Amino acid sequence: MRGTGVVVIRDVTAGYGRRTVLHCLAASLPRAGVTAVVGPNGSGKSTLLGVLAGTVRPTQGGIEGAGGARPGYVVQRDAVPDALPITVRDTVAMGRWALRGPWRRLTAHDWSVVDACLATVGMSELAGCRLSALSGGQRRRALLAQGLAQEPDLLLLDEPANGLDLDARQHIAAALDREKARGVTVVHVTHDLAMAMRAEHCLLLDQGRLLAEGPPGDVLTPETLNRAFHDPLGRVPRP
Numbered sequence: 676m677r678g679t680g681v682v683v684i685r686d687v688t689a690g691y692g693r694r695t696v697l698h699c700l701a702a703s704l705p706r707a708g709v710t711a712v713v714g715p716n717g718s719g720k721s722t723l724l725g726v727l728a729g730t731v732r733p734t735q736g737g738i739e740g741a742g743g744a745r746p747g748y749v750v751q752r753d754a755v756p757d758a759l760p761i762t763v764r765d766t767v768a769m770g771r772w773a774l775r776g777p778w779r780r781l782t783a784h785d786w787s788v789v790d791a792c793l794a795t796v797g798m799s800e801l802a803g804c805r806l807s808a809l810s811g812g813q814r815r816r817a818l819l820a821q822g823l824a825q826e827p828d829l830l831l832l833d834e835p836a837n838g839l840d841l842d843a844r845q846h847i848a849a850a851l852d853r854e855k856a857r858g859v860t861v862v863h864v865t866h867d868l869a870m871a872m873r874a875e876h877c878l879l880l881d882q883g884r885l886l887a888e889g890p891p892g893d894v895l896t897p898e899t900l901n902r903a904f905h906d907p908l909g910r911v912p913r914p
């Protein structure tokens with residue numbers, strides 16, 4: 676599905692059990708572009724990523740224009756238990772299993788992709804470390820590398836830069852730009868308005884509804900941010 680055009684979120688209603696989280700949400704995401712999803716805690720950002728990844732099934736509406744896309748989904752909390760005695764390189768290699776199947780031996784090409792992804796997130800020097808020995812931010816970068824190693828067409832990232840230092844954030848921003856240049860459609864959830872401003876497109880959610888959509892400079896205005904974040908003191912977050 677690489678190439679130009681849009682992925683359409685068509686009037687999606689979705690939630691968990693009887694709880695509706697997204698209410699008839701409609702938006703268009705540029706293919707081969709970066710979309711930032713912004714909004715207060717609990718506004719439904721991760722749920723929207725789940726719908727795009729296919730892990731949350733809408734009760735109404737759906738996603739159009741992503742037919743056959745291979746999604747790569749990097750979640751907020753990782754699924755690799757701390758006690759598992761694996762290295763950072765092995766963790767990233769797990770991303771290749773999505774392509775090869777878990778019981779197939781990885782090829783030399785797979786390992787070269789793994790090493791390139793480690794370099795992309797600035798983690799080459801820590802490749803041989805146990806995952807359990809990493810700091811939270813380093814772990815997050817390793818998981819991003821795991822997502823990149825899947826070579827997805829649609830890269831879905833839940834707060835990839837959360838808690839990272841400036842250097843790590845710059846690595847991540849550069850990695851997103853590189854994926855976009857390779858034709859990947861990137862959607863990332865962020866609370867970092869500076870990171871959101873780097874995207875081509877931005878969705879601002881509030882209580883499961885789309886409050887604004889478009890270029891980040893148009894969407895992240897003091898007025899819309901004030902509406903979304905309901906600051907009782909009337910203070911306006913600055914992009």
Ligand SMILES: Nc1ncnc2c1ncn2[C@@H]1O[C@H](COP(=O)(O)OP(=O)(O)OP(=O)(O)O)[C@@H](O)[C@H]1O
Binds near residue numbers: 694715716720
């Ligand atoms: N697996 C789940 N089962 C039941 N309810 C859930 C589940 N995941 C999320 N929710 C609920 O759905 C609502 C939206 O959650 P979601 O994680 O999509 O919001 P978010 O905008 O990503 O929030 P945050 O910024 O805090 O990560 C919340 O009220 C949350 O409690």
